[in-house]
Amino acid sequence: MERPLLIVVSAPSGAGKSTLCNRLVKERASVEYSISCTTRAPRGAEQDGEHYYFLSSKEFRQRVRRGEFLEHAKVHGNRYGTLADTVQFAMEDGRHIILDIDVQGVRQLRSSLQTMEERSLIRRGFLDIFIEPPSLEVLENRLRKRGTDSDAVIRKRLKNAAKEMQAAEEYTHRLVNDQLDPTYERLCQIIDASV
DSSP, rough: OOOOOOEEHHHHHHHSHHHHHHHHHOOOEEEEEOOOEEOOOOOHHHHHHHBEEEEOOHHHHHHHHOOOOEEEEEEETTEEEEEEEHHHHHHHOOEEEEEOHHHHHHHHHHHHHTTTTTTHHHTTTTEEEEEESOHHHHHHHHHHOOOOOOHHHEEEHHHHHHHHHHHHGSEEEEEOOOHHHHHHHHHHHHHHHHH
């Protein structure tokens, strides 16, 4: 049996991370997203335990105090986090878990790993990958082509991207997403070499 992985992927907005991760989940049956916890209300047809674990603010805080999260953050007024047990159970079943989190979340996760036993599946299966655009100019073009953000939002995303790209050297693997298919192939090669 291959070693289950915790595949942690970070990238600036517009670098292609979601496209690559979604394709990986679609094309590989053993790969799935972790189900995160959140304090926000369900949207549309979202179901507890399927899309998110919906927690009250009090329950979320209690779980933080008990050290149950691998990482957690406050985003747009709501809390989000990844439970260690959720990841552990999935990995015990032989599944590879993808975490699509930002640089700060990965730093927090690395800190959590240091408190785990070396034999822990999560610690042994940790694989971190940073997806980079070829340049900030290419990233700006991609964001503008989306047509979903105002100029002010794009400027903010580019400013954040510049900071995030400085942290790329903290990652074990870095992929420049200049063309989707070759980048996807390289992502698969990294995963296959790590199991």
